[in-house]
Amino acid sequence: MTLQFTVSPDFAPDRLSGWYIFNTWLQKQTGEAIHLELYNDFQSQRNAIAAGKVDLIYANPFDAAMLVREHGFLPLVKAINTADEALIAVRAESGITDVAQLQPGVRVAFTSHPDVHLIGMIMLEPADLGSDNIVPVAADSYVLVAKHLLKGEAEAGIFPAQAYDNLSAMVKSQLKVLVRSQISVIHHALLAGPRLQARRAEIQALLINMNADAKAVEILKSLDFGGWEAVADEAMEFMIDLMDTLNT
Amino acid sequence: MIHDMQVEDIVGDYREASLQCYGAITRKVYYTQIETPYPDGKLIVSTSTPDGVITHVNRAFVEMSGYREEELLGAPHAILRHPDMPAAAFKDLWDTIQRGEKWQGYVKNLRKDGGFYWVKATVIPNIRGGQLASYTSVRRKPSRTKVEEAMQLYSTLS
Numbered sequence: 222m223t224l225q226f227t228v229s230p231d232f233a234p235d236r237l238s239g240w241y242i243f244n245t246w247l248q249k250q251t252g253e254a255i256h257l258e259l260y261n262d263f264q265s266q267r268n269a270i271a272a273g274k275v276d277l278i279y280a281n282p283f284d285a286a287m288l289v290r291e292h293g294f295l296p297l298v299k300a301i302n303t304a305d306e307a308l309i310a311v312r313a314e315s316g317i318t319d320v321a322q323l324q325p326g327v328r329v330a331f332t333s334h335p336d337v338h339l340i341g342m343i344m345l346e347p348a349d350l351g352s353d354n355i356v357p358v359a360a361d362s363y364v365l366v367a368k369h370l371l372k373g374e375a376e377a378g379i380f381p382a383q384a385y386d387n388l389s390a391m392v393k394s395q396l397k398v399l400v401r402s403q404i405s406v407i408h409h410a411l412l413a414g415p416r417l418q419a420r421r422a423e424i425q426a427l428l429i430n431m432n433a434d435a436k437a438v439e440i441l442k443s444l445d446f447g448g449w450e451a452v453a454d455e456a457m458e459f460m461i462d463l464m465d466t467l468n469t
Numbered sequence: 470m471i472h473d474m475q476v477e478d479i480v481g482d483y484r485e486a487s488l489q490c491y492g493a494i495t496r497k498v499y500y501t502q503i504e505t506p507y508p509d510g511k512l513i514v515s516t517s518t519p520d521g522v523i524t525h526v527n528r529a530f531v532e533m534s535g536y537r538e539e540e541l542l543g544a545p546h547a548i549l550r551h552p553d554m555p556a557a558a559f560k561d562l563w564d565t566i567q568r569g570e571k572w573q574g575y576v577k578n579l580r581k582d583g584g585f586y587w588v589k590a591t592v593i594p595n596i597r598g599g600q601l602a603s604y605t606s607v608r609r610k611p612s613r614t615k616v617e618e619a620m621q622l623y624s625t626l627s
């Protein structure tokens with residue numbers, strides 16, 4: 222039986238090879254045949270989950286409720302010291318200094334990454350803005366969100382904080398951040414599906430011990446992770462409940 | 470456990486009120502007109518037992534309420550009850566969550582120093598293994614227009 226592994230489609234393009242190397246390492250360590258299947262978008266990944274074609278997933282927190290509560294996935298680990306945060310930015314020369322100044326009809330650029338979008342929309346709420354009174358400007362990447370702002374095709378952009386920080390200094394100098402989330406308890410996590418759960422504790426231990434092994438540390442580096450830490454069932458349930466409160 | 474507020478904790482000119490907590494004991498509160506703005510980008514999070522005793526607070530909760538974490542854990546959420554909040558709002562909150570549903574509303578909270586802060590709160594039952602384990606409230610920054618609407622409504626209810 223080949224196990225199916227997939228990664229939330231919002232991973233940074235330069236991490237692609239890192240995920241393949243990680244998968245090879247995992248196969249060797251577990252002695253299981255594991256196939257890494259990457260989906261182009263969240264919807265096709267969700268279809269694969271619904272069809273029972275996923276056993277292991279590095280999941281976006283937005284999908285965690287569905288995975289855990291509808292499909293019986295359980296948490297393994299999260300990357301140490303990581304949290305999913307979002308920010309709202311405008312053009313540096315714009316007169317806007319506070320989200321509350323944004324008006325209905327404002328053009329907001331964002332990508333399809335569901336957790337970042339959710340957090341971003343929460344930060345627009347203090348201006349009485351919601352999906353019913355903004356003009357969405359869909360973008361395929363964060364670089365394109367920045368471009369829409371610079372070209373004046375959108376007045377505000379929603380970014381994952383980390384991706385924004387990694388934009389070039391040149392681009393950042395032409396933008397300014399209105400608000401940055403400091404939630405700290407929303408994060409991606411590696412989850413095990415029903416067919417993998419007999420080996421859950423063992424795999425969790427393997428992952429947590431990765432940063433004790435020099436070779437494995439290199440693999441973690443290619444994913445830009447400092448290591449893995451265990452996620453308890455209750456911590457995952459709590460995050461799911463928290464996402465649920467933000468979803469309304 | 471819930472105590473009367475202490476005059477020496479209060480910052481600024483204050484008024485005095487007596488609140489009925491859990492419809493039983495009376496708590497003396499002092500409150501001022503000083504508003505603390507909601508911190509941008511943060512969520513204020515707390516969890517309680519099924520009967521409302523605080524079991525977890527995040528850092529933003531501690532900072533905004535003005536209490537120390539040790540003072541909050543084990544206290545009822547009514548420690549934040551502001552005299553301008555109508556009892557009907559909290560009755561609706563409890564009726565809703567006890568049916569197992571999510572409650573959302575605008576709440577004016579009382580700080581330890583007598584000041585206040587407005588939040589948009591969402592309270593949900595935490596269901597574990599099919600059973601009610603606790604309740605969690607997640608507050609976010611409200612819009613000014615929504616706060617003004619709530620002020621208007623609450624003044625007609627209290």
Ligand SMILES: Cc1cc2nc3c(=O)[nH]c(=O)nc-3n(C[C@H](O)[C@H](O)[C@H](O)COP(=O)(O)O)c2cc1C
Binds near residue numbers: 546547554562606
């Ligand atoms: C999870 C949870 C969070 C709550 N948060 C608050 C709060 O922030 N402020 C508040 O005044 N009441 C809050 N309440 C409602 C209080 O339990 C209480 O009903 C209210 O303060 C009115 O006091 P009384 O019921 O003693 O009259 C919360 C209740 C729950 C279950």
